[in-house]
Amino acid sequence: MTTDLFNSGAGRILIVDDTPENVEVLTTLLQLEGYDVRGAISGQMALMGIEAEPPDVILLDIMMPDMDGYELCQTLKQNPKTKHIPIIFISALDDVFDKVKAFEIGGADYITKPFQQAEVLARVKNQLTIALLQRKLRQKNALLQKQNQQLQEIAEERRELVASLQAAQEQYRQMFEEAVVGIYQSSPEGVYFKVNNALARIYGYADAEDWLADIEHHNQRPYVDDSSWQKFQQQIQSRGVVRNLVSKVYRADQTITTICECARPVKSEDGQLLYYEGFVFELPTRNP
Template identity: 40%
Template sequence: MKNSTANILIVDDNVDNLNVLAGMLAEQNYKVRRAINGSIALRAIKASIPDLILLDIVLPDMTGYDICTQLKQHPSTQDIPVIFISSLNDTEDKVKAFAVGGVDYVSKPFEMAEVCARIRNQLEIQFAKAEIESLNAELEQRVQERTAELTAVTVTLEKQIQERQKAEQALRHSESRFRAMIENASDLILLLDPQGIVHYSSPSVERNLGYLPTDLQGQSLVHLLHPQDQSSITQLLAEVLATPSKVAVPLEIRWQHQAGHWCTLEAMAQQFSDTTGFSGIVVNARDITERQKMEAMQRALEQEQELSELKLRFFSMASHEFRTPLSVILMAAQILGSSESQSLDNKQQRNIERIHTSAQYLKKMLADILDIARLEAQKREFNPRPVCVKTMCDRILDTQQTSHGGIPRIRCAYTGLSAEIALDPDLFQSILNNLLANALKYSAPEQLVQVKLTQELDQIELMIIDQGIGIPKASQSQLFEAFHRGDNVGEIEGSGLGLAIVKKCVDLHGGHLSFVSEASGTTFTVRLPIQTNRHQADPLIRQTVA
């Protein structure tokens, strides 16, 4: 009997419990009967023996113990599993329930899932017992029949039969082991006749290529392969037939998966023959598609790493070569602006200021290019240490304020900051400088920029809120790519490197960077995990940007 069609009798004087249990079991597709007292329950059992009984202990006319005792005294009902379900939770009550023949005990209030699990467990036990008894009876019958046959034969025939049985058993075990190895092998095994027709394919063909073994039987192996491989595979199969049987010939073939894509198989082929008279070729093949992809990815990664190294060397050299003339230009502009300011007219003074501003801009761009090159080449290590974040932020904010004419445009709020927090100060400074510089640059001079820094349990959160020009939807997906700038920046100067540097620094810190932008402003949110003392003390624990 299947568990889902089992007949269950519920005996409980509480109608609510009765209805709840009956409804729950009916949803599990059990056939459910109900009884509100012991007399009704005994009549119901006599009318039709249930597969399992859920029995309350406290009933109006008799106890559940009495009912269970009566059931166990009759051969027709003694094997019915009885699960007591009661609000009596004393150990003595539970011991007595098992003593009178109960198989399980569920305390009220009960969990539906627990009741279902216990019922299912007992039904499975009953089903297994019935099946074992049936098998035992069948086995006993077979033993008796076989014994009668063996008794009728002579001693010589008995000896011959025993020897033959041993040989057959050894053969079956050998065949079973061989079949198990073939059917469970991850590699694909094919048997081909001399014309290359598939006579057998192992079940692994379904796992590797999506075909059933019967789909390939009678097919030409060559016609199943990539058109560009067919000629060379035909020649190799001919070479296998001309090679001594114990010498394997390596093959690499492309086979189309049933889903449509091509798989590359690494194979060994050699001559094969068996006792049935079959002779041909056995092919043992392994799917190396993923391995080839990984090797290709590794080569691409190595090439990318090499390119990043070259870029870093180039940018380092270029930065070094440009810094000297830029320094000369800046120094000359400062000398001109200070020593001859009295003799310069307004136009000349503005031109000197332009020279100074442009040279500073070029110097900043060179620094940004060198930073992004170092980050992309994974030459920037993550070095956290305890720092006073508030002091560092105040210094950065003062510098940004000064660089924008000293006009008070930045409003800052700190929440819950510790005296010192373990993070990488250089990375944090780069993050705050670039985000704040962008917020000020893309906002009008009269618009305020808010900086909010909050320390939580295991992270700090930095928010930069501006009221500037916002970021167009079309530009948001590429926002953190190097040299990318929004479509709405107009003539505002910029290199498109700031946010790319911020993203790399946040990733290197193991943090998270997000933003929300509308036409009236943008909010950038940076969350950085606070490093533990273990990370600070162990110099081997380092992270790099992937």
């Protein structure tokens, strides 16, 4: 079935009338326009057909035995699966009361018998057009609801991820600050820009904040001999990491101590060196 209901011949139509001749006349008229037409001569038969294959529009006679058009319309409007199907009443009843009742119970339009063929075709096409627009609106709303649900799920996953990341960062911060070994991050030029308290104490400071306050000292490489920095770079180039590099470094009071350090480079996704991170042990001073 074509999805463009604006064009004739694109809709499925069910005709419900207990007079077979009326069903035949309307079927012939609508089939000539290319519509897919089915007929039912009772309300119960119509319900079974609608359950099996819901039509796009229903042409419904009011005066029928057992279940009249009003009852059938009310039944369909109470069912979430069929309440959206537009119903056009076709009846010999021309009283205003009958027309009002038809609209009150959910009828979309009303045609009085004897009907004019042009009128039937125009009203059917109009209801098919409205049905298409409503269907597209429902589909769009359903899509938006699905997208909103997906966005909510993504937002919830993001909140959980952020919470996990924050917890991991807090755990790392505690480990960094409370570690018994010195931990640092340094620039590609070898200048420390982040240290923990243990490293600060190795360098003769009370804590990391005290060390960072000494601008002159932490804005230069800590090594006494520049050859230590050359050995650091040589290990990075040859091994990719620094392992157990022993160097002499200046402390805050300009005394010298000996350290052993390990480090690794941290790079960006495109391979650019961002900084080094490593840890440091202070070696015991040997007595002469």
